[in-house]
Amino acid sequence: MATSRTRLDTPQETRRPLLRRPDYDADALGVFAESFARFLGTASFLVYMTLFVLIWIGWNALAPESARWDDYPFIFLTLILSLQASYAAPLILLAQNRQEARDKVVAEHDRQANARAHADMEFLAREVASLRMAVGEVATRDFLRSELRDLLKDLDERSRADGEGDVSA
DSSP: OOOOOOOTTSOOOOOOOSSOOOOOOHHHHHHHHHHHHHHHTSHHHHHHHHHHHHHHHHHHHHSOGGGOSSOTTOHHHHHHHHHHHHHHHHHHHHHHHHHHHHHHHHHHHHHHHHHHHHHHHHHHHHHHHHHHHHHHHSOOHHHHHHHHHHHHHHHHHHHHHHHHHHHHO
16 A cells, blocks of 8 residues: 655645736736726716717617617617726726836835935034034134223223323332
């Protein structure tokens, strides 16, 4: 009796999927989805779609019996509109997902730029504070002028005092 044992040193056979995923250019499909979604959001799409439905209903209601292809409940028109909606919804979602991915990248760039700007502002604030401290230790022009005036006044008083002392002697 040979029992089949799974060996750990032997790779397992990979199972092939039942349905093979089709090869397609995801970026090209995304660009198409975005342009399609952009077109669906325009007034011209609404006008074209309204004209299409009115012409369809008008033809199938007013044309001779032999020229009609979709009688009153307009089942074929409903099928076409449902098919259009079933393709439009995933394409719109795909366009939204691509926009969301772009928004995430932009938000990340903005966050990084804000972090850099914050770091720069903190650096500049420290620099301004150090400059204020350094300027506090430096004699200003007004301070020097007042000191020179005081010295000049002292010299004038001494010279007057010395001049008066020579006269009295």
